[in-house]
Amino acid sequence: MLSFLNSALPILTPVLCTVALEMIFLHAIKRQDGKVELTEVGVVFSGLISIYAVLPAVTFFAGGLEYSLLSDVRLFRAQPSPAELVPIFWFYFLYLASFAWAYSSFRGNAPLRKPEIPKPSPQLILILLCGYLSIRLFFIVIRTVWNIQAPESYGDEYLLYQNLPLFLQQLANHLGWMSLTTELLLMAALTLNYKKYRVFIFGWLAAEFLTIAIFSVGSRTGLMMALMTFAITYHLFVKKLGPRTIGLLSFAALLLFMVLGFARMIAADGSVEADATLLASSNEFEALFANAYDIRQLKAADETSDIFPGFYFSDVANLIPQQLLPFKKVDLGQWYAQTFYPDYADTGGGFAFGVIPESIVGLGWFDLIWRGLLVGWAFAYIYRRFVTGTNSFWEYAFYLWVTIFCYQAFRTTTFILVPHAIYDVLTVMLAAKLASRFVTWVLKPPPSTARASKLAPESL
Numbered sequence: 001m002l003s004f005l006n007s008a009l010p011i012l013t014p015v016l017c018t019v020a021l022e023m024i025f026l027h028a029i030k031r032q033d034g035k036v037e038l039t040e041v042g043v044v045f046s047g048l049i050s051i052y053a054v055l056p057a058v059t060f061f062a063g064g065l066e067y068s069l070l071s072d073v074r075l076f077r078a079q080p081s082p083a084e085l086v087p088i089f090w091f092y093f094l095y096l097a098s099f100a101w102a103y104s105s106f107r108g109n110a111p112l113r114k115p116e117i118p119k120p121s122p123q124l125i126l127i128l129l130c131g132y133l134s135i136r137l138f139f140i141v142i143r144t145v146w147n148i149q150a151p152e153s154y155g156d157e158y159l160l161y162q163n164l165p166l167f168l169q170q171l172a173n174h175l176g177w178m179s180l181t182t183e184l185l186l187m188a189a190l191t192l193n194y195k196k197y198r199v200f201i202f203g204w205l206a207a208e209f210l211t212i213a214i215f216s217v218g219s220r221t222g223l224m225m226a227l228m229t230f231a232i233t234y235h236l237f238v239k240k241l242g243p244r245t246i247g248l249l250s251f252a253a254l255l256l257f258m259v260l261g262f263a264r265m266i267a268a269d270g271s272v273e274a275d276a277t278l279l280a281s282s283n284e285f286e287a288l289f290a291n292a293y294d295i296r297q298l299k300a301a302d303e304t305s306d307i308f309p310g311f312y313f314s315d316v317a318n319l320i321p322q323q324l325l326p327f328k329k330v331d332l333g334q335w336y337a338q339t340f341y342p343d344y345a346d347t348g349g350g351f352a353f354g355v356i357p358e359s360i361v362g363l364g365w366f367d368l369i370w371r372g373l374l375v376g377w378a379f380a381y382i383y384r385r386f387v388t389g390t391n392s393f394w395e396y397a398f399y400l401w402v403t404i405f406c407y408q409a410f411r412t413t414t415f416i417l418v419p420h421a422i423y424d425v426l427t428v429m430l431a432a433k434l435a436s437r438f439v440t441w442v443l444k445p446p447p448s449t450a451r452a453s454k455l456a457p458e459s460l
Helices: 002-033 041-062 073-078 082-107 122-145 155-159 166-192 194-215 221-238 243-268 284-300 310-317 332-340 342-346 355-361 365-388 393-405 417-443 447-459
Strands: none
Touching (some): 041 082, 041 365, 041 393, 073 284, 082 284, 082 355, 082 365, 122 166, 166 417, 221 243, 284 332, 310 332, 332 342, 332 355, 355 365, 365 393
């Protein structure tokens, strides 16, 4: 036991420092506001960073400081020593420290009180439902016209539209995100009218679970997004949940996320050992950690210089359609998979990449600091705007979207949310708002009828 602790101590130190830093961050917010709102975007993001930092260590410790066949294949093959992994864990700590300082500093004293926003009308809910169904219809038509077969595995889902013309590939990608946005808006609108639509809400969630049970686990994003949208909106507008309840629900959501991933791995690999367990198997958090370790080794071998410094402009380039650019866009996840694991990429496999490897490819700890500071400032600004804004349904929905998808700024790349916010969120919101106004204008009674209805009570 003492030998194990002595070997694990180099990793345990940054991990415990990360946990302590998270506690200090929450305490700082509590000192400013008198309480900690666990659904606040900065609190959610810092908590997710801590989870991404802690779980790879837990998995490594559970394996006896070794990686097994069930671990991420890159880590299993490399079998790195604790000393080789320590720098990665300190990178997590440094990024969290940068984010926490920037967020708590720019956020200031801004407690989140119960917002007062008007309940969305049945008309808007119907428009959102029609929009969602229209997007689903688009994918049905595309699959029918181009004879695209249903994917046989999770990896095949990423290969579905690769043979389509570039414009249709782009459209399918954006409509996939727009579909999520529409679902988020619809769930938020239904929950704001909870007493009226609670049967529909629970029916929707039950259908999500039933779909997974029947067709096996594919992407977990839709289910987790619907659950988080319902839980946060219910907490803020229907009934306040205590910190203990929110903590238990968060743990249950994390457990569900990992169990679904574990089930998907078992379904994809029939040769998985019978004694496979949740902690002893590769998961989202270990995979992201493996990205960082692998990229660090590749950079040391001078195999990543081909995208430096051009990759700094990759997320900015995503704001411009490929057809208008004189060069091919760089997607770091695709570049990593296709360059170093082409066979895996050809089967639909890919890597989420992550801000830690993104920084390693760049200037290392310097990148970690400025990226953490910038994201901390951006999330603090969004939070303050929501707290002090007019609190319309659209403002709340955008804040909710940032809160739920903030993990992408750590899991994928620093600026990944910017193009999605512009093309896939604000576009959907604007279209729904204009459609709602148009329907209101069409259904508006003529002026003469309106005057008659006003005069009728007096004539009585």
